[in-house]
Amino acid sequence: MKVKEDDTLLLKHCISGHGKPVSFVAWSPDDTMLLTCGNKEVLKLWDVDTGICKLTFGSPADCVISSCAWFPDSKKIVCGSSEPHNRIWTCDFEGNELEVWEGERIPKVSDLAVTPEGNHLIICSSREIWVRDFPRGKEWVISEEHSITSLSVSSDGQFLIVNLNSQEIHLWSILGNCKVADRFTGHKQGKYVIRSCFGGSNSLFIASGSEDSQVYIWHRHQGKPIQVLSGHSMTVNSVSWNPTKPHMLASASDDRTVRIWVGSRNPCQSPFP
Template sequence: MSEEVVGSKGIIKRDELVRILGEALYSLGYKRTGDCLEAESGIQSHSRVVKLFIQKIIEGKWDESLASLHGISIAYANISALPFLLILEQKFFRLLEEGNFREALKTLRDDITPRCHTDEDRIRELSVLLLRQSSVHQSRLKSGEDLLEELQNVIPPVVMLRKSGLVHLVEQVLLLQRDSCRFHNSTNLSLFTDHHCGKEQIPSESIQVDDFGLVSMKHQLSGHAKPVSCISWSPNDDQLLTCGEEERIRRWDIATGECLQIIAKPNLKIVSCAWGPDGNSIFFGVRYGNVGRMYMWDLQGNDLKCWKTPRNEELGITDKELITILKNSQIIFVKLDSNSLRFRVINENQPIVSFALSEDSKFLLVSLSNQEIHLWNIDGPTNAVLATYRGHKRSRFVVRSCFGGLGQAFIASGSEDSQVYIWHRDSGELILKLGGHSGVVNCVSWNPVNPHMLASGSDDRTIRIWGLLNQ
C-alpha cells in the first residue's frame, strides 16, 4: 500500500499524504482522530522513535532527546550534526542559567566542540559566556515547542514532518485562488512630480486594502493649480491627458511621469478632455459664460472642428460619434462627420452627473445625483439599463466612473470620501476601496491596454496611478 499513488498526476504517494494529514490533525489538537487515521491506514505520521524524540524535546529533557535523536540517526543516515548542536546549545545555556558551570564546561568540551570544530566563532562565543559565568540572554533560551519548530526545519521531512505543513499548503492554494479573480500584490514603483511648475514631491505610500493585499501607487503626477476633474488615456496607453476645472490640459508620459505638453488658449476655460480614437487628436469642452463648445484639435494645438452644445462637462468619443450631456437628464450622440447637432438621445429620471463609454462603444456608465451608477446598453435598437452600482459618496461635486480590468469586467468610480470604489461589472458587488487621496476623488480612468493600471484624480491636485495586478 505504501507505494500506491493518488491523484491524476501520479506524483503523490499515499503514505506521504496520510502522514501529512495525520500531522495536521495532531497539530490542530485532534489527537483521537489522528490516532484513528493511523490505526485505519496502518501508516504512522511519525515512527515510534521520532514520536519519542518530539515528546522529549517538548518536555525540555535534553539528554533523553539527544539519545532519541541518536537512534533516529542510526535508522536514517541523512541526519546532519546541526540538530544535535542545537539541542546541545540549549543544554549548555540551561546549565549556565542554573549555575552548573562544571557540567556546562563538560558539555562544551566533550559534546559541542567535536560537532562544530570548524565553527570557531561559535565555540569562542560559548567559551566567553562560560568564563564570565554570566547569565544567558533570555532570547537564547528556547521553549521545547520553539526548539522543535527550529529542528523541523533542519531535519529532513522524510524523518519528521514540518509543523502544520498542510495548513501552509492550504494557505498558499487559497491565496492563489483568491488572487486569480481579485487583485494581486504589487510594489510601490516610483513617484513623479511636475517640474514645470516647481511643485515639491509628495512622499509615496503603500495602501492596505481590506484583505486583498497591497495595492500601491505607481506614479504621482503633480502640477495642476486647481482640482483635477478629467483624465483620459491615449489609445496606445503611453500617454495621459488631464485637466482641472476651467484650467489647462496637461499631456503626460506614463513611462517617465514627465509632463510633455501644456495645452491652452487665451480665454478658453477648459472643463473636459478626451483622446480621439486615432490617438492623434484631442477633444475638449470649454465654457463661454453660459454657452458651451466642443473642440477637436491636433497635438500641435490646431483647430480641426468645433460644435456648440448646451453642456460640455462630459465627453465620450467613438469612431463615429461624440457623446455629451444635452440637458440635466439627457445624453446626446453627435455625428463626428457633421458640424450640426444631428443626434440621438437617451433619458434618465435623475440629474446626470457624468458618464463613461465602454471600450467597444456598446455600453455607457451614467452616474446620477442620487449616488447610483447605471449601466446602459446603447448598441441595440432600444437603449436599456442593465445594472446599477451603489456605495460611493456624492452629494455636491462631479464624480466620474469608468470601465476597466481584464475584459472590462470591473467598474470604478471616484467618491467624495477621498476613495476609489471598484465593483464587479456583472454582479454589481462592491469589491474594493482604494484610500490615499486627501480630497474628493473626481475622476478615474482605467488604462485601455494594461488592465492592471488605474489612474485617479482628486481635489488634492494630484493624479495617482495604481498598479493593480490581476492574474
C-alpha cells in the same frame, strides 16, 4: 509613474506649468502624450517621454474648458466648454480648429468621450447624454432624471456609464438599443464630482470612487457591489483601471494620495480578493 512588468512603480516626471489646480487629465491612446486642464485654465499637451509641454491651447480668458478627449489615432482631440458660451470643437496639435459645434442647441458640456474606434462622440450635459454617430451623420439623446457628473466608455465601444448625484451609476448601450439603464448602487455621492470606469478582464467590472472614502467595485451584471476597498481617509474623486494590466487599479482622493490596488491575475476570480 511608469508601471514595470513586476507591477512596481517608477517615478518618471513631475510636470508643472499650470497656475491653478488641475482638474482634468487624459492620456493619449498611444501612451505618448498627456492633456491637462483646470478651472479657468489653459489646456496643455505634454510629452510623456521628456515631461516637456509641447503645446498650450488658448488662454484662460478665451473659454473655460470643462473636459477633453482623444480620438483613437492620437492625432486630434475634442474639447467642450461652457463659458463664455457652449461650444464643442476638435483640433490638431498645431492648435488648428478642425470642426466646431456651437449655438443655442449645443448643450452645456459636463463631460465627453470618443469611443475607441472613433465612430461616436458622447457628450454629457446636466441631465442628457448626446450621442453623435460620425459615419451615419446622426445623433440621439438619452435622458436622465438626475444630474450627470461624469462619463466613461467601455473598451469595446458598445456601452457607457454615467455617475449621477442620486447615488447611482447607470449603464447604457451606446447604440441606443436599450430603453432602461442597468443601475449600480451602494456608493455615496451627493455633493462632489465622482468618476467611475470600466475595467478588469474583458471590462467585466465597474469601479467608482465615493464620498465615504471607499472604492466600490461591481460586476457588470450585478447591481450591488462585490467588493469595497478601504484605505483612503477622504472622498475618492476618481478611479482608473490599467488598460493593459486588468489586475491593477488606481484611485485618487481628497486626502492628497493616489493609491494603486493590485489584485489577482486570475480573470476567473474577483479582481481584488
